[in-house]
Amino acid sequence: MSATAPVAGRKWKRPPLFFQSKALRYFIYGAALVYLVLALGTLNINWVRVAEGTERAGRFISGFIQPDFTTRGRDIWNGLIESLTMTFTATVVGVLISVPIGIGAARNIAPPFVYMVCRSIIAISRAFQEIVIAILFVAMFGFGPFAGFLTLSFATIGFLSKLLAEDIEDIDESQSEAIRATGASWFQLINYAIQPQVMPRLIGLSVYRLDINFRESAVIGIVGAGGIGATLNTSMSRYDYDTAGAILLIIILLVMAAEYSSSHIRKWVQ
């Protein structure tokens, strides 16, 4: 007669994830729905402008279908080289600076004071979106790829140091315990116990960041930090949609190539 007795036809339902009370659940989901409808109502869509935009989009798409690589070929080429240079140098410099900061920001190997300093640097670097930093650096150092280089290096530090530090905090402690037990120094501990464990991920993240930096270089160019983004911006403001289409196609191809090769590199270093 106990509850565990096997009875045929005994009902089972998955318990709800949130809000055990049925009434509360319906009330909250209902309220969210009502808010969504009201919020959509305030959007105030101007259909005339939508129609104009659609027309412009048509012209844009036709430019895309017939991209013009040649008329402004030299500008595109220069912008591309500038972007690639900026991407590559910024990634290398960013990675070189990130490694010591990442090590310092790992709680299990850094003393508390160093940990605090490195975590603060990471927090500052991550606080701002690339465009905000780019605007700042363009204002400080003028238009051109140098501002872009600084922006991307700065953004790389926040990204890579944080992920590296987290990876170091996740290592298998028994391996570093074994190395410490041999009487190894701190640097030897890093070299023998930490580095082998985090290296594949560090390489994978660096390649991934290279990929991100290339995409970002196109964006920050629009606010004046040089590269292919600047070329794109110029062609757009000239209503030169054929050239813009060509540039977008090149960006898409390069990002796809980077994506493809980075996944290969990451598999290979495992």
Place this chain on the structure above:
Amino acid sequence: MLRIEALEKRYKTGDHALKGVSFAIEPGQVVGLIGPSGAGKSSLIRCINRLVEPTGGKILLGEIDIASMNRGELRQVRRRIGMIFQEYALVERLTVMENVLSGRLGYVPFWRSFTRRFPQADVDKAFALLDRVGLSDHVDKRADALSGGQRQRVGIARALEQDPELLLIDEPTASLDPKTSRQIMRLICEICAERNLPAIINIHDVNLAQMFVDRIIGLRAGEVVFDGKPDALTNDVLTRIYGDEDWNAMRKTADEDAADAANVAAFEAAREQRMAEVPA
């Protein structure tokens, strides 16, 4: 050789892991440390090279007290104590040779270890040790490409590469099958005998301990409750260490294995008969 006096360890969480443990070990003596989980075996062994910081007492290696050393002195003394771990604790992505040579880290400057240019004498010793543990063919393999028994052999070679005066061994066989466990225990005990090397082995397999070690220390709730020869380990003593249990039943496992084998044989025979009955 090694003398431990009133060793205390209280963790920040409040666990009182070691309550005044004292004993001394002679050169060449292999000591098995047994006791239930949570008795403080692992804390005790890690206090000796201060991977865990003791909160009281003395650890005298020769004349010096390890418990009161500063960082630099501690590195010096860790070189003299080899350690072998439960899950081998090899650096998985380094080669077998790099793992063995890491036993010399306390002796070589950073730059030499970074460029992997160890003194020729260290390399010679590493080759000799790998030969001794039967891994000469695997020198350049990555540690994660080896089987459990092979990894533990690398672990042993790494500890011996230090030229230790004392071995600390934490559950060397816990992740190995019964046969490999025996081989590893035999290898450890042979090497200790060859080098007149004292060792402390944490081990939870009482039968295995009795088979190989010279002396057994039983730990219960942070206190030594038995210290003597393996053959003095009677059922009463085991009860004192582990609490009530039918020890004779445990020791009868060999008979049970035989019974199991008989059952398996009977099952196989029945199955073959069934298979034969199925019309083709």
